[in-house]
Amino acid sequence: MPIVQATIAAEHGAVRVPDGVERAAFLAEHGSEFTVAVTSGKVGVDAELMAALPNLRAVVNFGVGYDTTDVAQARARGILISNTPDVLNDCVADTALALLLDVFRRTSAADRFVRRGDWLNGNFPLATKLSGKRIGIVGLGRIGTAIAQRVEGFNCVISYHNRKPAVGVDYRYVASLTELATDSDALIVAAAGGSDSVKLITAEVLAALGPQGVLINIARGTVVDEAALVEALLSGALGGAGLDVFEAEPHVPEALLALDNVVLLPHLASGTTETRAMMADLTLANLHSFLLDGSLVTPVSH
Ligand code: 8YV
Known part of the structure; x- marks a missing residue:
């Protein structure tokens, strides 16, 4: 070390x-x-x-x-x-947006499609529109705020969850994470890591996000119950994920490598x-x- x-x-x-x-x-x-x-x-x-x-x-x-x-x-x-x-606010927020766009519009998956030569056999399946979607931000601090500013440019509806409402902020505050997930098309995790936030994103929160829902994590792997996330993605209970961070970096759960609806980055947000x-x-x-x-x-x- x-x-x-x-x-x-x-x-x-x-x-x-x-x-x-x-x-x-x-x-x-x-x-x-x-x-x-x-x-x-x-x-x-x-x-x-x-x-x-x-x-x-x-x-x-x-x-x-x-x-x-x-x-x-x-x-x-x-x-x-x-x-x-x-x-690092700008670059971490930029990375969150890159993941968000990629999971919704499936650009990495489409790139793989072209490289495999699959375009010769037909068109790439339709993706999901990002503009105008409901985005929930978990942790509206410095980085969360930079993410919100960028997401506003996509005319998205922004809500957030913090331990308490942020002062002087107009975005809708949601005290319950499960409620925020229910009301969001995508949750973006930007909360600080550490003992207070371990597995904040539980199986219940992921279930509330639902089969069309997307989870983006540019915070720390520990903030998400990674086993529950893998399970939700494998069963189709969650629609997709964009992950820059993992519980045991540089180890990424093997099961995620095979999923086309998941974008995996090697903790590069500030890079x-x-x-x-x-x-x-x-x-x-x-x-x-x-x-x-x-x-x-x-x-x-x-
Ligand atoms: C860096 C980070 O990758 O700032 C952080 O908390 O996780 C990243 O910006 C890391 O600190 C560099 O090793």
Whole structure:
């Protein structure tokens, strides 16, 4: 597990914690030397690693999500955490729209159809119109709001679910997730990962979305009951899905690979040159600031 992103390590002469067999011995010998861990939203500093770093004072995270870091232990030990909010909103929201369009209009499936030579034997089946559909957003935060703004361009009807209504927002708030799913043609999951949102999207929510319904997830795999999702897709209880994130990345449930109504991405939502450069700059700004005076530019409140 990298404690320091390779590029940052190279620039700053920082040390990368080795994976595999050398790891335990390395941490036993050097663990007490580290005061800052630079990591990513995908990797984090779990309970075991954090415990092996007795002098750790800050976790500087390359990514907006920090659910892979042991937040409770960090809180108890007074360890600060920073993330990279806002700079990735556009690209993550763009990816949500790419998935939404793809699942409704079946562009990836149609691409496969052309490549297989099937067009020579007849037309591709009709898809489903996206414009004007009812879209439910689960988690109307910074990224959820960027998604809503884009979806508005398709004249969709937007509703959302948060723990409580967002202040100054005109979209319809729905307190029950099952009710939101019942009232939506597609649910887009944009809620933060972490212990509060584990399996928020249950079998019941998926059933409420229904056989024509579509689930899009650009948040974290843990937010969806993945076994229930696979089951709903296989049985036809759910119409389709567009997924950038999975429970046990990079492992994707085998059963999904055979489904033409599912679009699968390798957790790439923020993965553009422009956004990753801004994330790296913000990560370094947090690191520099912490090393200079112990403060963070974009701290997480935890
Ligand atoms: C990145 C992410 O892929 O920001 C997040 O929370 O999941 C993504 O932007 C990841 O942090 C980089 O490894």
